[in-house]
Amino acid sequence: MPRVNANTDLDCPIRDVLDRMGDAWSLLVMLELSRGPCRFNALRRVVDGISQRMLSVTLRHLERDGLVNRRVLPLTPPQVEYSLTTLGFSLIERVEIMRQWAVENQTAVRAARQAYDRRREAVAADT
Amino acid sequence: MPRVNANTDLDCPIRDVLDRMGDAWSLLVMLELSRGPCRFNALRRVVDGISQRMLSVTLRHLERDGLVNRRVLPLTPPQVEYSLTTLGFSLIERVEIMRQWAVENQTAVRAARQAYDRRREAVAADT
DNA sequence: CTGTATCCTGGATGATACTG
DNA sequence: CAGTATCATCCAGGATACAG
Numbered sequence: 001m002p003r004v005n006a007n008t009d010l011d012c013p014i015r016d017v018l019d020r021m022g023d024a025w026s027l028l029v030m031l032e033l034s035r036g037p038c039r040f041n042a043l044r045r046v047v048d049g050i051s052q053r054m055l056s057v058t059l060r061h062l063e064r065d066g067l068v069n070r071r072v073l074p075l076t077p078p079q080v081e082y083s084l085t086t087l088g089f090s091l092i093e094r095v096e097i098m099r100q101w102a103v104e105n106q107t108a109v110r111a112a113r114q115a116y117d118r119r120r121e122a123v124a125a126d127t
Numbered sequence: 128m129p130r131v132n133a134n135t136d137l138d139c140p141i142r143d144v145l146d147r148m149g150d151a152w153s154l155l156v157m158l159e160l161s162r163g164p165c166r167f168n169a170l171r172r173v174v175d176g177i178s179q180r181m182l183s184v185t186l187r188h189l190e191r192d193g194l195v196n197r198r199v200l201p202l203t204p205p206q207v208e209y210s211l212t213t214l215g216f217s218l219i220e221r222v223e224i225m226r227q228w229a230v231e232n233q234t235a236v237r238a239a240r241q242a243y244d245r246r247r248e249a250v251a252a253d254t
Numbered sequence: 255c256t257g258t259a260t261c262c263t264g265g266a267t268g269a270t271a272c273t274g
Numbered sequence: 275c276a277g278t279a280t281c282a283t284c285c286a287g288g289a290t291a292c293a294g
Contacts, residue, residue, distance in 0.1 A: 051287070054286090056256085065239055066235060079256085098144055099141050116190065
């Protein structure tokens with residue numbers, strides 16, 4: 001578990017973001033919520049592959065950080081609606097910028113990987 | 128290990144970024160290299176807490192993705208200089224944007240957490 | 255429906271030792 | 275100096291069962 005170095009100017013704040021950024025589930029859930037409010041099981045279906053446990057854990061993290069709102073509707077059966085907070089929207093906005101980079105440069109990255117792998121293969125064959 | 132859902136428009140490209148973003152070491156190393164070229168052991172010292180192994184692994188990942196250059200100087204003892212590629216700079220630029228968000232909103236996040244924890248405490252006491 | 259509690263496993267990471 | 279190889283550990287996350 002990487003600890004942040006006091007020598008770098010990364011220091012504390014970035015850690016908090018990294019904790020959310022690094023967690024792919026958080027991003028996926030927030031991206032989904034950026035489209036509009038959503039209920040638990042609905043999220044579960046659309047964020048495919050996420051386990052019930054991880055959705056629960058992720059949502060509580062996001063709620064704790066003030067990125068997501070949790071609203072309980074007093075019905076039977078109970079309904080819980082999740083939505084992005086203003087803070088959440090402000091973050092997802094920046095995440096979108098990262099996403100854009102990924103879209104714009106995926107070709108370059110893939111090319112780099114192939115070049116790298118070919119190079120390594122050549123070296124291996126050389127041996 | 129989160130798989131990306133075809134239903135979301137996240138699809139493939141974001142995964143690649145996430146793989147680097149999620150890896151805190153990658154960010155720390157790249158941030159460091161954004162200041163200028165650096166040698167292996169120098170990196171090791173400045174990215175405090177990173178093991179030799181993880182630095183090695185991280186650098187190879189970054190190199191493979193075309194984010195970092197590796198230049199071997201034919202000297203004795205051998206010297207290897209790492210530096211960001213243009214692609215690497217373009218990414219770190221966006222990462223900086225995320226970092227900015229963290230700096231700007233760290234207060235809000237902390238406040239949210241404290242509020243959340245207090246709320247939970249109240250509920251617990253209530254029980 | 256919306257969760258929480260347990261248990262368990264794979265893969266990521268660190269420690270250590272060795273090499274060109 | 276700049277790594278790689280191997281082994282041991284630890285914890286995030288999935289599966290499952292239960293609860294309000």
